[in-house]
Amino acid sequence: MTPKSRPASSKKSKPPAPRRIAVVGAGIAGIACARTLAQAGHQVTVFEKSRGAGGRMSTRDTEFGSFDHGTQYFTVRDARFEKALASSPGLIRPWSASTVRILDALGRVVASALPPKEAHWVATPGMNALVRHWAQPLDDAGQLLVQTQVTRIEPDALHPERWQLQTEGEGASSHVHSGFDTVVLAVPAEQAHALLVSSQQSPALTAQIAPVNVAPCWTLMLAFPQVPQPTLPLLGPHWNAARSTHHRIAWLARESSKPGRSQIERWTVQASPEWSERHLEDDAERVKAKLIKAFSEVTGIRAEPPYAEVHRWRFAQTTEPLGKSHAWDASARIGACGDWCLGHRAEDGFLSGLEMALAII
Known part of the structure; x- marks a missing residue:
């Protein structure tokens, strides 16, 4: 059989090129999302306004x-959450x-x-030990920026098809982080909504999360x-x-x-x-x-x-939850996740972040 007559199903397709993804928020949803994306080969940067990862799983x-x-x-009802916990022996009792x-x-x-x-x-x-443990590889790689609050999302000044984030850090220092293909808002729904409105981005996503x-x-x-x-x-x-x-x-x-x-x-x-x-x-x-x-x-x-x-x-x-695992505007390449998508349990946050990452992948 010549190469020209080989069935299409036998041809190996190239894996998609790694993308640069910004995740805003380092609670359990944000870290679950970021870790999944990083493990899939994407370049992830997590922005967290507090001093460390944890969100409401704080101590x-x-x-x-x-x-x-x-x-x-927390309770454990989903096999995927159970499997993730099993990867952190000694932390859970x-x-x-x-x-x-x-x-x-x-x-x-x-x-x-x-x-x-x-x-x-x-x-x-x-309680913060679990999220911080999961976030440690990101922190070690310099991909977790703490005490860094995202204040605006806007098109990249040099590459308008991508995104850049304006941030404020300690001492009100400001910075612009650019070159992101995708942005994920892993923060409370009200904060995600306010950031989208003030940035004048993704009316579709804004409308999705407004009822939460x-x-x-x-x-x-x-x-x-x-x-x-x-x-x-x-x-x-x-x-x-x-x-x-x-x-x-x-x-x-x-x-x-x-x-x-x-x-x-x-x-x-x-x-x-x-x-x-x-x-x-x-x-x-x-x-x-x-x-x-x-x-x-x-x-x-x-x-x-x-x-x-x-x-x-x-x-x-x-x-009043979103009623689905995450919100995603594919055309804008902006998504949102958090426990508020499904309910208010820690497991809801984990599953939301996981599903958000899988939708991007």
Whole structure:
């Protein structure tokens, strides 16, 4: 058989040339997307406005121990997420609060939230350890730019068919990063929407994500280092995590009950979406006082905490998701991903970033 008569199916096609891709946001969605693209041979740069990777899977370190003040735990339901976790042995451990209690407004246990077979998992020594571990190869290669906020997306000045990003860093220093074939916004939907509008780019993508709604959350962190270790189980309730119907509080967790953490008695308390929305712009000290009062009402712990701080998440829990794994404008080559596409779980963020990368590939 001559080459001319060889069936087309036997011809080997060349793999597509590597593309330069910018990923804005280094939470679990952004890092899952960036790693998948990098493993496929593309040149990826991740831009993160904070000091490190993690997003809402963040950990606050204090002199009394750490607080997972964002995502408290995760469950595993998708085989792809399970496989990714298996690639990071030693980082993930089950948390004994697998059966979360449900409390009434007076703090009384009325039910259990999840069946005992669905385990709660945490990263050690803090929730941010998982995303930072996955981001490490990108960081080592100089592809993770932290404390770098993207402020505008615009056509590349030298190659208009590509994109350039205007950024601000420490000390309000500005810079332009150019030559990107594709841009992925792995940030909260409201932030992605605002960036697209201010940049006057991709009306199609802007319209796709406009209906998404994500509620805010005030988070309270408390430490009681004065409590002697032998009496720890006697301080407050005999459960480690609970959902509450109290008008201010939606979630409480004993941080010291998580594996790999300091044993100093610590609690993370997350306010309800409704209460957080009403008090979003309140003074932090006023919010702290109100949440400490609610905490004592729910748990019965009246001791004065030597450490008490609050953190405001403007975008925390999705109330109106996109309804699909990602948003993509193929003609503009701009996409968006995040847990808000599917829901609000950590696994949703991972799957969204993965699916976004596969759509690009």
